[in-house]
Amino acid sequence: MSRFDFEPKGSSTFDQIYAEVKMIPAGKVASYGYIACRLGNLRLSRVVGYALHSNPDPENIPCHRIVMKNGALAPGFVFGGPCEQRKRLEAEGVSFLPDGRVDMEKCGMRL
DNA sequence: GGCGTGACTTATA
């Protein structure tokens, strides 16, 4: 028995996460909790991380735009490392703080 | 089909 028996194919939590992540405009970053809340539960943040971990479409799923709620970037599971991540965000116009974190005050999509 | 783990977040002590 799989969850597909009840849910329409392609409508799993993962798909919604991907959809939300793809919706993130350039020059902005979204936190795990933000996407989790979009799905309905803030605690889904773990699933969000797993979804990005799976990252089936790295070209359409900019995981570098996903940051922690405190504004810190992913620990280093990103492709190319955190340096590449910061570089990419800067190239999109995201402001960074001297701490090496994203300026959530400007680019943080907090509710 | 069950158990454990994981790129997180919030609440409580």
Next chain:
DNA sequence: ATATAAGCCACGC
């Protein structure tokens, strides 16, 4: 302020 506990979903064995 830091540390610990609980909650959620999907994947691997």
